[in-house]
Amino acid sequence: MKLLLLHVDHIEFKAKQKTKVAEQVAEDMLAGRAEEALAAFVAVEKADEGNAKEVVRRAAEEIEKVYSQVKAQRVVLYPYAHLSSSLAKPQIAVEVLKSLEEELKARGYEVLRAPFGWYKAFELRCKGHPLSELSREIRVEEEKKESLALKAEKKLKSEWYVLTPEGELIPAQKFDFSGHEGLRIFYEYETKGTRAVTEEPPHIRLMKEHELVDHEPGSDPGNLRWYPKGKLIKKLLEQRVTQLVLEYGAMEVETPVMYDFAHPKLSRYLHRFPARQYVVISDDKEYFLRFAACFGQYLMMHDMTISHRHLPLRLYELTHYSFRREQSGELAGLKRLRTFTMPDMHTLVKDMEQAKQEFLRQFRLSMRWMEELGLEYEVAIRFVRSFYEENREFAEELAKLIGKPILIELWDERFFYFVMKFEFSVNDAQRKAATLSTVQIDVENAERFDITYVDEHGERRHPLLLHASISGGIDRNLYALLEQAYLRAKRGEKPSLPTWLSPTQVRIIPVSEQNLAYAEELLAFFRKRRVRADLDDEAATLQKKIRNAEKEWIPYIAVVGAREQEGSYITVRVRSTGEQVRMTKEELAEQVERENEGKPFVKLPLPERLSQRPRFRG
């Protein structure tokens, strides 16, 4: 339904001539006049046909809201077809208008309704204040389906257990969590939510202070701006996860970011999910922005010719970007965004045996990722109960790999498209958890999207499908790194990022201007190596420069003065140990290169001399 709401000094209409669809009305309804009214021009649309009741209720609410804002004294309902290009059937439109009139009257408003389906002359005078002209669109359909999905989910019953590395399955309520604080926090967050902590998550302050990421008020909430240092870290994470996944055997592809709402397979799939999408209008078609690479890869797989010899078959895309129009109140810094970057891999396998093999390998790959970032994490594995019963040893094998107790959630029935998934979660400073790595065994979508392969006997068959995000959202990985750095600082340790992710790995600080030339030589030396070095050539004291470097969490601070210049060595302040070490430039370069080994390397995207470097933020 489309609504155009005008706050008018007066409105007057007179029906002149019937159209084919004219409503039969009493003589006295053919003309009318109202003063100090809210005139509601209404077009009832096709999409309203199945949801008349809800549309009427919502329209009445909108009108009520505006009515009280502008302090009108009566409502005039005026059928106005020209607001929409997709009109409802006239009969239904009349009914909707009548019930809207009834609804408003029931809510205590004085209502005048103009007849439907007549050519009418009308005159009005709009008040012209800021609220005096408003248009509203009321769309019920998707939300209705949405709430159905939500309801079904609410009914889902599940039970929680802890599985120890020794293979013991204990109901979570009976498990003694002492010594497993991380798991306790994770469990409590998953099952009870959190207690009220009313402070800003520390990573939000850190991401700004370190000039990594910031809010962008010029965009939709949940869309962030990335400064050079943040972009560098993001790029390194993206390159590394892509590297891991390609080495594992995935084929990298790229798929569109938007899809046709009306596409039959997509729309059915879409309605299984409660979250909302961004909508893009192109000509008169509506598209939604993808929330993962699923669709693009399904549609691609559907068109592929696949033999059993090709399985397992893996497609991968770094979704730059994925979009989820989260409710505004759910957004939180880098933890929860509306636009984010996520690696998404789908693996086709011929049977459950192969699915489990792949699941295990992807589980290990995710473990490796978490280790490379130095993140502490907790593990949850969620099963449909019957599937768990058949695969106990598999669960035990996974718990053993982790080497500490993990959470198990068992669902009585399968609501989602998967029978099993794992999640690696990190706890943050507010004792909340966020999922990073996850892999799911999907038993539904290959069939839904008609993805087939030809088996040994020449028969077309539907494969099983694994969804994998080895790192989880890239943005969220930075959130985890910052939150855990903050937690370490709270315990009295120095906060830091892994060296391979540190924007500046070596900061060269000359003791005085006399040592600047020597410092420049060192800078030139590191530039030729796989080391991100920069030079503090500002006019400040040594202490001040050290302090600035410490505040930036720089892993190696190289101080060079007359002594170093003569002895051709450098004195390095090592962040991880807090020690001052005398080293040669080669030794330092080798040390950093060792820490960069196997990781992508990107040059510092900023001027090497601090005096040449602008500030992105105070």
Place this chain on the structure above:
RNA sequence: GCCUCGGUAGCUCAGCCUGGUAGAGCGUGUGCUUGGUAAGCACAAGGCCGCGGGUUCAAACCCCGCCCGAGGCUCCA
């Protein structure tokens, strides 16, 4: 989306209750200082007090609406 809190210099914040010339620290610029491992000194520039409306002789301050952020609820494919 709902509820609560916040938005003042590039940044962090005070001022608002009790309306009357807009403040501090950091950062930035300039000058002095050339300092040996976490803040050297001085001076200066820098403001649509989030936006719109209202009340008032007068609004950063009081009232209403909106926008943005954070937290809670809800939600989290």
